[in-house]
Amino acid sequence: QQPVQSPQAVILREGEDAVINCSSSKALYSVHWYRQKHGEAPIFLMILLKGGEQKGHDKISASFNGKKQQSSLYLTASQLSYSGTYFCGTEFTSNTGKLIFGQGTTLQVKP
Amino acid sequence: GAGVSQTPSNKVTEKGKYVELRCDPISGHTALYWYRQSLGQGPEFLIYFQGTGAADDSGLPNDRFFAVRPEGSVSTLKIQRTERGDSAVYLCASSPVPPQRGSYNEQFFGPGTRLTVL
Numbered sequence: 212q213q214p215v216q217s218p219q220a221v222i223l224r225e226g227e228d229a230v231i232n233c234s235s236s237k238a239l240y241s242v243h244w245y246r247q248k249h250g251e252a253p254i255f256l257m258i259l260l261k262g263g264e265q266k267g268h269d270k271i272s273a274s275f276n277g278k279k280q281q282s283s284l285y286l287t288a289s290q291l292s293y294s295g296t297y298f299c300g301t302e303f304t305s306n307t308g309k310l311i312f313g314q315g316t317t318l319q320v321k322p
Numbered sequence: 323g324a325g326v327s328q329t330p331s332n333k334v335t336e337k338g339k340y341v342e343l344r345c346d347p348i349s350g351h352t353a354l355y356w357y358r359q360s361l362g363q364g365p366e367f368l369i370y371f372q373g374t375g376a377a378d379d380s381g382l383p384n385d386r387f388f389a390v391r392p393e394g395s396v397s398t399l400k401i402q403r404t405e406r407g408d409s410a411v412y413l414c415a416s417s418p419v420p421p422q423r424g425s426y427n428e429q430f431f432g433p434g435t436r437l438t439v440l
Contacts, residue, residue, distance in 0.1 A: 308353055308427070312366070315362075
């Protein structure tokens with residue numbers, strides 16, 4: 212039931228773009244995206260609800276394809292502060308608040 | 323305002339001992355979650371409280387793990403007869419309202435307690 216994230220790791224230069232994918236084999240109710248820096252708490256980025264939608268703020272946006280049970284996180288013109296591990300947390304068909312997280316995608320942005 | 327706090331930040335114990343991990347959620351948050359995170363992995367759901375009651379404890383690995391939230395605020399995760407495999411970072415998160423169909427709430431995470439069982 213754990214969602215699969217790809218790629219496992221990404222190395223970028225400042226200003227480059229990245230896409231992180233999250234796929235589930237089971238029907239999803241929502242997808243939550245978090246970023247975690249080493250030794251720190253996960254920080255909430257955004258939530259997307261089934262039905263297909265896209266959200267974004269600043270240069271980080273995400274989409275959710277409810278038919279394919281996939282979500283993608285888009286990082287545009289990456290900054291050094293974007294470095295960290297990105298996790299998608301998935302809720303299945305009922306809205307319980309119980310999140311099943313993927314294994315994470317490590318993003319490193321270099322100057 | 324103050325975020326989710328967890329104490330202790332680090333706990334080293336010996337195999338077979340009993341430990342308690344504490345979580346102080348954001349004031350007014352009614353939903354509280356415990357997760358466990360092993361190195362290089364995503365957080366793994368353990369238990370979810372709505373108010374004082376455990377709404378979903380399906381993630382607790384076995385009966386050595388138990389959690390309480392007697393007054394609907396602070397929660398304590400209790401681990402009996404600790405094993406080396408229990409070593410991990412235990413994360414607590416809270417949400418302002420219980421999750422309801424048609425709404426969705428972000429979970430605010432605490433810094434975690436790093437548990438090491440020798």
